Amino acid sequence: MIRSAIPPSPFDVVIVGARCAGAATAMLLARAGHRVLMVDRGRYGTDTLSTHALMRGAVVQLHRWNVLPAVIAAGTTPVRQATFFYGDEPVSVPVAPRDGIDALYAPRRHVLDRLLVDAASAAGADVVYGTRIRGLQRSEAGRVTGVVLEDASGQVRRVSSRVVVGADGLRSAVARLVGARTYRVGQHATATMYGHWDRLEVGAYEWYFVPGLGAGAIPTNAGQVCVFVSVPASAFADLSSHQPERAFLELLAQVAPRVAEQIGRAGRSVLHGFPGEPGFYRHSHGPGWALVGDAGYFKDPLTAHGITDALRDAELLANAIDLGSDDALADYQARRDAASEEVFETTDAIASFGWDLSGLRVLHEALARAMSREVKQLVGASLPRGVGTHAVR
Numbered sequence: 001m002i003r004s005a006i007p008p009s010p011f012d013v014v015i016v017g018a019r020c021a022g023a024a025t026a027m028l029l030a031r032a033g034h035r036v037l038m039v040d041r042g043r044y045g046t047d048t049l050s051t052h053a054l055m056r057g058a059v060v061q062l063h064r065w066n067v068l069p070a071v072i073a074a075g076t077t078p079v080r081q082a083t084f085f086y087g088d089e090p091v092s093v094p095v096a097p098r099d100g101i102d103a104l105y106a107p108r109r110h111v112l113d114r115l116l117v118d119a120a121s122a123a124g125a126d127v128v129y130g131t132r133i134r135g136l137q138r139s140e141a142g143r144v145t146g147v148v149l150e151d152a153s154g155q156v157r158r159v160s161s162r163v164v165v166g167a168d169g170l171r172s173a174v175a176r177l178v179g180a181r182t183y184r185v186g187q188h189a190t191a192t193m194y195g196h197w198d199r200l201e202v203g204a205y206e207w208y209f210v211p212g213l214g215a216g217a218i219p220t221n222a223g224q225v226c227v228f229v230s231v232p233a234s235a236f237a238d239l240s241s242h243q244p245e246r247a248f249l250e251l252l253a254q255v256a257p258r259v260a261e262q263i264g265r266a267g268r269s270v271l272h273g274f275p276g277e278p279g280f281y282r283h284s285h286g287p288g289w290a291l292v293g294d295a296g297y298f299k300d301p302l303t304a305h306g307i308t309d310a311l312r313d314a315e316l317l318a319n320a321i322d323l324g325s326d327d328a329l330a331d332y333q334a335r336r337d338a339a340s341e342e343v344f345e346t347t348d349a350i351a352s353f354g355w356d357l358s359g360l361r362v363l364h365e366a367l368a369r370a371m372s373r374e375v376k377q378l379v380g381a382s383l384p385r386g387v388g389t390h391a392v393r
């Protein structure tokens with residue numbers, strides 16, 4: 001239930017961060033019968049800095065968990081083809097109907113995250129917004145035994161919990177509080193600028209590339225299309241200069257002239273900019289704590305795979321917490337790393353912008369193979385405890 005105040009502890013699990021990673025984890029744990037508290041410093045049903053193309057793995061997860069019908073009912077445009085433009089040359093890939101799905105979707109984050117929070121809440125999780133983590137409680141042996149939270153009015157509450165999960169994003173406070181070490185970093189980072197437009201003639205995922213520049217068009221909710229431009233992070237200053245709209249359109253015209261022309265006619269949109277951040281893996285478990293989503297593992301957005309990772313790893317973590325041992329949490333990290341390594345490496349190579357167009361095609365083929373293996377694993381996995389009664393297979 002979404003509450004205005006923190007209910008009395010103890011909880012089995014406290015989750016900090018109520019977006020795709022945290023809300024999916026909360027939903028799965030609550031369905032398995034755990035007492036879950038999820039807090040977020042933000043507000044219910046809001047957007048966040050992210051485009052939102054879901055890859056097949058994410059849509060498969062939403063289907064397995066029976067959340068996909070709500071995503072479709074929210075008016076999210078079905079996407080039945082992805083077209084890659086290597087310079088002028090288009091390569092189209094149909095979305096094959098299998099694994100229980102016949103389309104991909106790119107719900108806005110204020111839609112997807114809200115639906116996952118609603119599903120967590122319906123399964124019995126307590127959700128409190130306007131609340132941030134201030135500290136951790138520990139046993140004498142150093143085990144994390146709860147959190148110190150500050151609510152919107154500034155009141156501080158100590159909450160006991162068997163496990164604390166940091167699902168609080170790239171700059172995770174939980175990771176900082178537990179001293180989670182980063183053990184692998186990417187070499188490259190891209191900057192992104194994006195907006196949303198009405199009335200564009202885009203019915204597929206469209207990904208555009210010329211040397212040194214990328215762009216994409218992603219159909220989403222309410223008939224809108226998200227359009228982004230990506231450049232090496234070192235060029236972000238040019239993109240976000242005093243005339244960002246002009247810089248955005250000029251770059252878009254170089255890589256995706258047809259989309260740029262339509263945007264020129266469609267009018268203005270609010271533009272959002274991300275300056276870039278190299279990917280990383282953080283140590284993501286310890287006695288009484290774990291990290292999930294961007295808090296524990298981040299990769300450049302250019303391959304649009306972060307939400308898919310978050311939904312895959314939410315299930316791995318929920319299963320581990322359900323098993324209940326520290327070894328299971330260690331196994332969660334090992335499984336996450338094995339499942340994500342190829343996508344991480346290929347994404348880093350794509351984010352280098354060090355390719356020519358034929359080299360980029362080879363990288364995209366490698367990415368497609370890695371994503372197929374990922375989907376196979378997801379489809380082959382047993383449903384988490386308690387999900388069977390909610391899932392349509």
Ligand SMILES: Cc1cc2nc3c(=O)[nH]c(=O)nc-3n(C[C@H](O)[C@H](O)[C@H](O)COP(=O)(O)OP(=O)(O)OC[C@H]3O[C@@H](n4cnc5c(N)ncnc54)[C@H](O)[C@@H]3O)c2cc1C
Nearest residue numbers: 017020021041050051052053132133168169293294306307
């Ligand atoms: C520009 C850009 C474009 C992207 N495009 C795509 C895409 O097309 N497809 C895709 O799959 N992925 C994309 N990604 C990646 C995707 O956005 C992330 O992987 C995803 O948001 C991770 O979700 P999360 O739940 O782990 O964290 P987040 O979405 O970052 O959520 C973290 C939550 O934690 C809360 N929080 C933070 N600190 C605290 C605190 N101290 N106390 C309480 N709450 C706290 C925040 O309020 C927030 O709600 C993109 C990313 C960027 C930056």
